[in-house]
Amino acid sequence: MSLPDRPRPDLDRDSTPWWEAVRRHELLLQRCDGCGTLRFPPRAVCGRCRSREAGWVPALGTGRVASWTVSHQVFMRAFADEVPYAVLHVRLDDGDGVFMYGNLAGTNPAEIEPDMPVEAVFADVDHELALVQWRPR
Numbered sequence: 001m002s003l004p005d006r007p008r009p010d011l012d013r014d015s016t017p018w019w020e021a022v023r024r025h026e027l028l029l030q031r032c033d034g035c036g037t038l039r040f041p042p043r044a045v046c047g048r049c050r051s052r053e054a055g056w057v058p059a060l061g062t063g064r065v066a067s068w069t070v071s072h073q074v075f076m077r078a079f080a081d082e083v084p085y086a087v088l089h090v091r092l093d094d095g096d097g098v099f100m101y102g103n104l105a106g107t108n109p110a111e112i113e114p115d116m117p118v119e120a121v122f123a124d125v126d127h128e129l130a131l132v133q134w135r136p137r
């Protein structure tokens with residue numbers, strides 16, 4: 001029995017530069033040109049100062065587990081061979097209130113602890129797509 005194709009990210013005007021960087025194994029954050037606030041996910045307007053001007057800066061690639069979920073059920077058949085898997089919500093070391101998410105890599109979901117230090121790693125799906133994952137450090 002073959003699995004159905006996995007869903008792919010739906011790139012838009014705001015997120016395309018981020019996904020292109022991830023494909024190059026670079027982790028970026030959007031930074032507001034008006035007030036310097038770092039933000040993720042990418043979006044058109046700053047939530048702090050409402051500026052529409054923003055650029056991209058390299059992220060440190062490290063953080064701590066703020067929250068997580070572990071899927072034991074097969075909610076999508078395309079991921080049936082992955083369960084159980086964990087998705088982490090990571091508080092980045094780049095600044096207060098900057099979070100990123102991604103699957104856990106390199107360890108069993110049962111090993112996750114609150115505030116666990118993690119680092120970003122890149123998982124190549126194919127030649128057009130890579131994903132950010134997080135592993136313990």
Ligand SMILES: [Zn+2]
Nearest residue numbers: 032035046049
């Ligand atoms: Zn701003």
